[in-house]
Amino acid sequence: MDGYTAALTGMESGERGPGPQLPGKPWGARVWKLCGALALLALCGVAALLFLCHSQTQAHGIENNEHQQHLKHISTNVRAAIHLHGEFNPEVRNSSVLWRDGDGHSFFQGGLRLVNNEIIIPQNGLYFVYSQVSFRVLCSSSGGHTNRPISHTIMRWSDAYNDRKPLLSAIRTTCQRDAESNGRSKSWYNAVYMGAVFSLEREDRLWTETNLLKDVDGEDEKTFFGVFAL
Template structure:
C-alpha cells in the first residue's frame, strides 16, 4: 500500500487557493457595496424626479388659481364701469360698429342734440356712416342699438312759479328708425323721466346742484341695409354732454 504525503509545494498551493478564496469574498463584498450605492443613487434620482413632477404639477394649479383670481378681479372691475366704456369695448371688437359722442350748442339753429364721430372715444368701422345726424346701416342683419342721454336740470331759478313748473317737466329720449321696406318712421325705443320730482332734495336743488339722471336705451333689432336710425330728445339744453355721459351707437351681432 502506497502512502501519499503532501509535499510542501502542495501546501503552498493550498494556501494560495485559500488566499484566492478570501480575495474573492472581499471582491464580492465590494461589489455589493457598489450595487447598494448605485441603487441609492437611482432611488435619489427617482425621488428627485417625482418631487420635481409634483412641484411642476402644483405650480400650474397655483398659477391657474392666481389667474382665476385676477380674472375675477377684472370681472369685478368691468362690472363697475358704466355703459359707455362697456359698449365701446364691445363695439370696438365687432366687425361693424359705430359709437358717437353727444354735443349740444345753444347757438345752433337746429336746437337739437348733435352726434359727433372722431371725437373723444367715438369711432365708425365696417361701413357704418353718420349722415345728417343719422346712422346709416351698412347691411342686413341683427344689430344692437343703444343710446344714453344724461340730464342735469336746475329745478329752482329763484322764481317759485317757474320753479314749480319745472318740477312737472318730463324729459324724454327716443330712438327712431326709417326703412324703405316700411316706408315710414318707426319708434324703436323710448323712455321718460320726471325732473325735480323729489321734494326731499329741495336743499340740493336750491344750492345749484340740480337734478341729475340718465336715460339709457338698448335692444337688438333686425335691420336692413340703408336703414336710418336717429335720436330725439325733448330737452337738449338740459343735457350733460361731457365725454362718456351722452352717446349713441350700433354694432353688428
C-alpha cells in the same frame, strides 16, 4: 555604283531626311471654336440669371398676393360698429342731440357711418342699438322744470315701410319734492339709457329725439349713441 555607295554610307551614319508631315488644323478655326465655347458659357450664365430673377419675381408676386388676400380677409371680417359722442348745439334741429364721430372714444368701422346726424345701416342683419343721454336739471319750485319729465327716443326710417317709427323710447321724472333746499335751487342729475337688438335693413336711418336739450350733459361719455352688428 558611286551613288549606291553614298546612299549606304548615309544610312550607316544615321542621317535621315525629313519624314512625312501630319495634316494640322488652321489657327483661325481654333480661335472660332474657342469663341463659340465662350459664347455658349455666357448664354448659359444669362439664362441662369434670368431664371433666378423670374423665380424671385414669382415668389414676391405670390407673397404680395397672399398679403393682399390676408388684408382683404381682415377687412371683410371687421364687425360693423359705431359709437358717437353727443352734446347740445342750438344750431342742430331742436329735437336732437348733436352727435360726433371724432371726439373722445367715438369711432366707426365696417360700413356704419354718420350722415346728417343720422346713423346709416350698411347691410341687412341683426344689430344692437343703444343710447344714453345724461341730464343736469336745475330744479326749483318756481321754475318751469318742476316735475317735468325728460324723454329720449331712437327713431328709425326704413324704405321697407317708407315711414319713420320709434325704435326705443324712455321717460324719466325730474325734480323730486326735496329738490329745493333752504329756499335755493338744487341741481338734479339723471341719465336715460336704453338698448336692444333689432333686425335692420340696408340704408335704414337711425337718429334720436330728446327734450330738454339745454339740460343735456355733454361731458365725455355721459351722452352717447351707438350701433354694432351681431
